[in-house]
Amino acid sequence: MAHYGGGGRPAHLVASIPARLAQDAPSISFEFFPPKDDESEAALWMAIRRLERVRPAFVSVTYGAGGTTQDRTVRVTARIADETSLTPLAHLTCVGASVREVRQVVGAYAASGIRNILALRGDPPGNARGEWVQHPEGLDHADRLVELIHGLGDFTIGVAAFPDVHPDSPGLDHDVEVLVRKADAGAEFAITQMVFDPESYLRLRDRVSARRTLPITPGLMPVTNLRQVSRMSELMGTPLPPGLVARLEAVKDDPEAVRSVGVQIATEIGQRLLDEGAPGIHFITMNRSTATLEVHQNLSL
Numbered sequence: 001m002a003h004y005g006g007g008g009r010p011a012h013l014v015a016s017i018p019a020r021l022a023q024d025a026p027s028i029s030f031e032f033f034p035p036k037d038d039e040s041e042a043a044l045w046m047a048i049r050r051l052e053r054v055r056p057a058f059v060s061v062t063y064g065a066g067g068t069t070q071d072r073t074v075r076v077t078a079r080i081a082d083e084t085s086l087t088p089l090a091h092l093t094c095v096g097a098s099v100r101e102v103r104q105v106v107g108a109y110a111a112s113g114i115r116n117i118l119a120l121r122g123d124p125p126g127n128a129r130g131e132w133v134q135h136p137e138g139l140d141h142a143d144r145l146v147e148l149i150h151g152l153g154d155f156t157i158g159v160a161a162f163p164d165v166h167p168d169s170p171g172l173d174h175d176v177e178v179l180v181r182k183a184d185a186g187a188e189f190a191i192t193q194m195v196f197d198p199e200s201y202l203r204l205r206d207r208v209s210a211r212r213t214l215p216i217t218p219g220l221m222p223v224t225n226l227r228q229v230s231r232m233s234e235l236m237g238t239p240l241p242p243g244l245v246a247r248l249e250a251v252k253d254d255p256e257a258v259r260s261v262g263v264q265i266a267t268e269i270g271q272r273l274l275d276e277g278a279p280g281i282h283f284i285t286m287n288r289s290t291a292t293l294e295v296h297q298n299l300s301l
Contacts, residue, residue, distance in 0.1 A: 015087040017116050017156055018188045020057040020280075021215040027057040027280030028301050029089070029191075029217070032287050034061055034072040043287060044076070050289040052086055054296060057280065060089040060118060074105060078112035089158060090114050093122025094145055098137035102145070106152050118158045118191065119145040119182075143178070143185040150186035161190040161208075161216050163200035164238050176207045183212040190214055191282050193236050194221045196244055198272045205278075218273050221284035222291040223262030226252055263291055267298040274299065 020027045030051050035041035048059070061077045073091060080088045090109045092102065109117065121142045139145050146157050159182045162175055179190060190208075195201045195218040205216045223229045226248045233240050244265055251257035270281050281299070283292045 017058055017087070017089065017158065018215065021189055021217065026274055026301060027217065028054065028296065029056050029280065029282045030059045030292065031219070031282060031284045032059065032061050034063065034076055047285060047287050047289040048080065048084065051285070051292065052084055054293070056086065058087040058089045058116060060091060062091050063093060063122065074108055077109065077114065081112045081114050087116065088114055089116045089118050091118050091120065092145065092149070093120045094139040095122035096135055098135055099139065099148065100137070102139070102148065103152065106149060110153060115154065116156045116158070117149055118160070119149055119187070120160050121145070143181045146182055146185040146187050157187050158189045158191060159187040161192045161204060163192050163195055163204045164197070172203065172207070175204065176211070179208050179214065180211050183214045187214065190216045192216060192219045193238050194219045194232070194284050195269060195273065196238065197241050198269055198276065201273060202276055215279045217280045217282045218278050219282045219284050220266055220270050221286070222266040222295050223248065224259045224288070224291050226258055259291065263294050266295045270295060270299050
């Protein structure tokens, strides 16, 4: 079995995410999407450089909808490790890949000095709400992916959490059991899908914390475009609270007002989460820095 470790990379590249989450000050992190072309990649790097100034605990680059854009994700994540002062959290899914191919991706991350991996089952390619089909030589659940990564070297492994219940799950009890299994397999922290209802996050966090020590960081996305967030909500199976929708619908014909209300809502949600003891905030940036920085500033972070 291949074993990845060492490499003598700069210390910031192997910063411990769990150690940062355990500190008193909230851990702030940012999530980006892989660019589709050279123009959007330039915009992504502009956002990364602006957000780098606030010294986040880590940053991540997700896969595209339905598990696409893996190659670009791996390349952009490696470039963050090589060219910035940021600690990258590498995404890795089971979608459409054999165990051998998954090991190769882990090796590519390790070669760039990356030691933090977010292990995900992933969405079906082409249709995030379609039927999930296991690769004949691959893995079918995130806990098995955690076990695989754990055996390949000195990696810190994070996993996904679903406060509003995973779309394929029968209920919250099942989701709690899944997170417990992931922790038992070697996961050291979790990050949620975007949170629009703090109560759902607190419910999941408290249920899991009664069973295992697993810090769960809520995902937060400042809404700047109602149609876009509605589409993301549908893809992720995360319902939008009626009160939130009503506030945005009231100003839907004024893009600047939508953006302003979206920043205000994100600030309110973020403050509640921090007041309730969340270990930090994971900002889903949509590759834009301005609204994220506004919420960051509003929360006195």
